[in-house]
Amino acid sequence: MAVKQLSVFIENKQGRLSEVLKGISESEVNIRALSIGDSEDYGIVRMIVSDLEKARALLGENILSKITSVVAVKMDDRQGALYKILRTLEEAGINLMYTYAFTSNKQFGAYVVLRVDDVEATERLLSDKGFELATDEEISG
């Protein structure tokens, strides 16, 4: 069920992000979602892409990257959807490292990506509580 995320380590320098992503953006690989966490020295770029292996190859050997499993949850239109998800995690004592939202190209609707330690347990919890989870195919396909 889990969705695979590509994370890239880059120096926090002017123009470095577009330099690193140039190869991917010029290819047919689609970047569905992108979020950046940064410090004074570096940025960590997290992406959901249409073709993980191809995207990694396009980055080249010299760029530090890794693949992590994350949970992607569909958000409905109603107000407070994100809050409900976060509240559910909190009540279950699940530590959320970071989160970001994006909208799918294909389907109508928004997703929220959750980075947690235990992907399986989180997915189980959320489905039990009636949330709809996204799969890799849905998002990247």
Add this chain to the structure above:
Amino acid sequence: MRHYYQEDIETAPYEEIRRIQNEKIVRQVRHVYDNVKYYRDLMDQKGVKPEDIKGVDDIRKLPFLKKDDLRECYPYGLLATPLKDCVRIQSTSGTTGKRVVAFYTQHDIDLWEECCARAIVAAGGSDEDVVQVCYGYGLFTGGAGLHGGAHKVGALTLPMSSGNTERQIQFMMDLQSTILCCTPSYAAFIAESLRDRGYKPSDNKLKAGIFGAEPWTEEMRKSIEEGLGIKAYDIYGLTETSGPGVAFECSEQTGMHINEDHFYAEIIDPDTGEVLPEGEKGELVFTALDKEAFPLLRYRTRDICILTRGKCSCGRTHIKMCKPMGRSDDMMIIRGVNVFPSQIETVLLNEGYTPNYMIYVDRKNNTDTLDIDVELTPDQFSDNIADMQAREKTLASAMRTMLGIGPKIHLVPPKTIQRSEGKAVRVIDNRKLHD
């Protein structure tokens, strides 16, 4: 297998070594006094005559020579033989100020190469070996010394010089090198390059490496030994004293045997010049006992070191010097605290980082700053910023424990710090710009 290159002298009883030293120093002081005006003047100023030196115990009466003296005497001021008797010069890199030019007669070259041959045999080398010399050739003593030593041993010598790592690896694999000679930082880079090309440590035929010309830590030794699947031996020397081979490590790896039949070592208090007893830490001073062309007496190396004489499992009797704890030139004074780059390297390798780092010292708002760029390895990368920040904090606090002051750690991507093919530059001190 041969255990020694020159067994008689390498395993001679202490009294015998002493007798040889006493004999040589008397002759050497006379030679220098008669032929080197600069040193004769220094002796005269001190009121010391050649006949006052009856053995090595009297060496402490002689004046010191410092790097500044060598610069002042450039190029011929310390030459002790006619130029027509010299067959070679070697020179320091001269990154700061004037170069030092050292002269050699054929006797001096033979003596130097024999010292290197002793080092190669102590590392397990023989005429069956393929010795890949990737120290720089040319004026630098590294290439010439080990090259000559490998010849004396009768090993097949690959005169690679430094650089062109692609070719180094090709020759290493195709010609099955068994002993690698280079700077430790270049050895680490070769190990990394082999790994990048998919080679395991067992894929090469190397069994030993002889690494010197720059300070390196025990942690660096471990990292090179694992990376190349070899035993790594330290070698010590200075252009001023001839080159590498003044001292070398044996299989025990607990210090380097000084070739005492050629070089007399003292440890002095760097502030007072007073000779310290064996086992105490101080500045290492060398006297060349039988070099002809460029015979430095009481040359202050600025290396901080300890000497110990004891029984060694290898059977050699020559006194041992520890790995220099840092050259006084390498020492940085940051916020009043003495910091050596080697301490920083120790912490990095202990904490699982690579030996690729760069130290930046600066002064901002009248306070010294210490910044260290540290390369991240793929295993250490986390997509979670909090993990990365925790990592920086752990490293900074390990540094604070070791150094006494806290640096700012900057994690940088792999392979972004310049690799060295010779002596690595690891410190950039920008404070000088403001002075």
